Amino acid sequence: MKKRVSFLVLAxxxxxxxxxxxxxxxxxxxxxxxxxxxxxxxDEEQAKTGAGxxxxxxxxxxxxxxxxxxxGEEQVDQTKGTVxxxxxxxxxxxxxNGSNLDGVSFEYTKTADxxxxxxxxxxxxxxxxxxxxxxxxDFDEDGSEELLTYDMEKRDGDWAVTASMYEQKDGQVQxxxxxxxxxxxxxxxxxxxVRFFLKxxxxxxxxSGLSCFVIADGMQYAVKAYSYNGEKLVEMANEELQGSxxxxxxxxxxxxxxxxxxxxxxxxxxxxxxxxxxxxxxxxSGITFLSKILLHHSYLExxxxxxxxxYAYMEFVEGEEAEDAYVLPxxxxxxxxxxxxxxxxxxxxxxxxxxIYARYGRSFQDEALAQxxxxxxxxxxxxxxxxxxxxxxxxxNRDLILQAEQNAALEDRMLPxxxxxxxxxxxxxxxxNMEDLLNTTAYNGFLSRTYQNVxxxxxxxxxxxxxxxxGSAGAxxxxxxxxxxxxxxxxxxxTDFMALSEQEMEVLLQNETGLSMADFNHRIGWYYLPAYxxxxxxxxxxxxxxxxxxxxxxxxxxxxxxxxxxxxxxMDENGEEGLYRVTLKQTGDHWQIxxxxxx
Numbered sequence: 277m278k279k280r281v282s283f284l285v286l287a288x289x290x291x292x293x294x295x296x297x298x299x300x301x302x303x304x305x306x307x308x309x310x311x312x313x314x315x316x317x318x319d320e321e322q323a324k325t326g327a328g329x330x331x332x333x334x335x336x337x338x339x340x341x342x343x344x345x346x347x348g349e350e351q352v353d354q355t356k357g358t359v360x361x362x363x364x365x366x367x368x369x370x371x372x373n374g375s376n377l378d379g380v381s382f383e384y385t386k387t388a389d390x391x392x393x394x395x396x397x398x399x400x401x402x403x404x405x406x407x408x409x410x411x412x413x414d415f416d417e418d419g420s421e422e423l424l425t426y427d428m429e430k431r432d433g434d435w436a437v438t439a440s441m442y443e444q445k446d447g448q449v450q451x452x453x454x455x456x457x458x459x460x461x462x463x464x465x466x467x468x469x470v471r472f473f474l475k476x477x478x479x480x481x482x483x484s485g486l487s488c489f490v491i492a493d494g495m496q497y498a499v500k501a502y503s504y505n506g507e508k509l510v511e512m513a514n515e516e517l518q519g520s521x522x523x524x525x526x527x528x529x530x531x532x533x534x535x536x537x538x539x540x541x542x543x544x545x546x547x548x549x550x551x552x553x554x555x556x557x558x559x560x561s562g563i564t565f566l567s568k569i570l571l572h573h574s575y576l577e578x579x580x581x582x583x584x585x586x587y588a589y590m591e592f593v594e595g596e597e598a599e600d601a602y603v604l605p606x607x608x609x610x611x612x613x614x615x616x617x618x619x620x621x622x623x624x625x626x627x628x629x630x631x632i633y634a635r636y637g638r639s640f641q642d643e644a645l646a647q648x649x650x651x652x653x654x655x656x657x658x659x660x661x662x663x664x665x666x667x668x669x670x671x672x673n674r675d676l677i678l679q680a681e682q683n684a685a686l687e688d689r690m691l692p693x694x695x696x697x698x699x700x701x702x703x704x705x706x707x708x709n710m711e712d713l714l715n716t717t718a719y720n721g722f723l724s725r726t727y728q729n730v731x732x733x734x735x736x737x738x739x740x741x742x743x744x745x746x747g748s749a750g751a752x753x754x755x756x757x758x759x760x761x762x763x764x765x766x767x768x769x770x771t772d773f774m775a776l777s778e779q780e781m782e783v784l785l786q787n788e789t790g791l792s793m794a795d796f797n798h799r800i801g802w803y804y805l806p807a808y809x810x811x812x813x814x815x816x817x818x819x820x821x822x823x824x825x826x827x828x829x830x831x832x833x834x835x836x837x838x839x840x841x842x843x844x845x846x847m848d849e850n851g852e853e854g855l856y857r858v859t860l861k862q863t864g865d866h867w868q869i870x871x872x873x874x875x
């Protein structure tokens with residue numbers, strides 16, 4: 277994270293320049309454990325290895341080490357632990373041995389009795405034990421910073437996630453306290469995540485949501501929070517839940533809700549009590565997300581069957597500064613203005629709009645959105661989130677972003693007259709006439725699919741609702757059905773039946789596209805009844821889309837009309853009402869379709 281980078285680099289540059297230089301050793305005491313400059317009590321060769329691990333773990337610590345190794349007026353002897361007393365914590369953090377969980381994988385095998393068995397962290401070739409993350413802050417507000425570390429430790433034969441606080445006193449690094457955040461870490465779970473974060477640079481927090489569905493069945497939730505009083509870590513919240521049904525559990529968690537409110541997690545507290553959402557909401561203000569451990573599972577993300585042996589793997593996600601972590605960092609608490617959105621572009625605006633929901637843990641069906649937010653340290657997938665969880669400010673921001681998003685979509689396509697002078701916006705009467713025209717069966721079938729050239733339209737869709745053509749094809753319906761059964765080889769007709777005259781179909785296409793059926797790139801796919809000169813098909817539903825015209829533009833240069841419309845109640849793949857553009861040209865008494873595209 278940038279704040280940690282700047283502090284470490286600055287601290288070590290001060291140490292190198294000799295400012296405030298002291299001969300004090302970094303050797304401190306934690307019970308009977310001696311802590312040297314490398315934080316391990318190991319010899320010089322091991323210390324260098326530990327420093328290399330830390331450098332691999334984070335680019336910021338690598339840069340800091342490079343600066344620390346650069347000769348200055350007075351060279352620091354790191355192997356002996358001699359360093360400027362004011363920068364002892366920074367130097368100590370630099371040499372922490374890192375835990376490398378990124379890429380750790382788990383294999384599943386079936387036992388003789390047909391049960392799945394998963395490999396453990398002990399089987400990993402990666403370095404599991406060590407530091408996961410660290411941060412320097414003045415947690416006890418005494419004017420001096422402390423070092424907080426999140427670590428993986430082996431305890432009682434299993435793995436645990438811990439948090440430790442370090443002080444520097446007289447140039448010596450001393451461990452003040454350690455708390456266990458997560459016992460039996462990743463022992464039985466198959467997917468989920470663990471997040472490390474601070475609240476108001478005061479509260480030290482972790483929350484997790486881990487799913488078990490292969491070896492066992494259920495969810496494990498945990499939220500831990502501590503403050504530091506200058507001597508020890510003081511518990512502020514400690515909630516753990518396991519099970520598969522958490523319906524209305526929030527109403528029984530009054531003590532936990534009070535703890536959340538005490539620390540300023542007001543939106544999380546409301547979500548817990550009212551909605552049984554058991555994760556901390558990133559919508560609360562003042563949260564700094566440091567990092568996240570993700571556990572992926574092949575069944576959920578790839579194969580989705582048990583045809584092959586499943587596997588799981590871990591991913592470590594670094595936190596970012598707010599301006600990088602969010603498109604609009606304050607959209608959860610401050611009203612936005614149109615000027616703030618003007619230069620974002622359609623894609624960024626779409627992310628910004630969904631970002632408001634993602635802060636509460638909304639899951640996304642759209643794969644691109646799901647992958648984008650999963651890569652954010654602040655995001656965790658929670659329960660189904662709807663509009664009722666949003667504040668008035670968030671709702672207003674969402675609507676403003678949506679409007680900007682729609683305007684950006686038009687701008688990107690160069691449709692409105694303010695972007696292309698050749699276009700003239702038409703009046704409301706023209707809009708109404710176009711809406712009436714496109715809602716007739718003769719034209720509506722052209723809107724069932726999108727295409728850049730009308731030759732790519734689906735003939736079967738154009739005529740699926742009859743397109744306003746008589747369904748008799750000049751013969752009795754029973755005669756047509758009998759001929760259809762004869763041609764198709766079917767025993768009976770199971771749904772509704774439609775037969776259209778080929779001649780009338782050709783007339784409609786000529787009037788509304790200027791083309792014949794042979795000019796289209798896709799065959800109609802219906803049965804042809806040569807005895808009646810008709811095409812026939814069994815139909816069971818409708819593809820009619822009632823549309824609402826938004827705007828109509830006339831392009832004088834091309835002599836065409838662009839009609840922007842929506843289909844109320846019909847959602848696109850992103851769960852939204854799409855915005856479409858149909859292009860028409862007036863030829864004599866007829867309007868001819870040229871293209872139908874999604875904006």
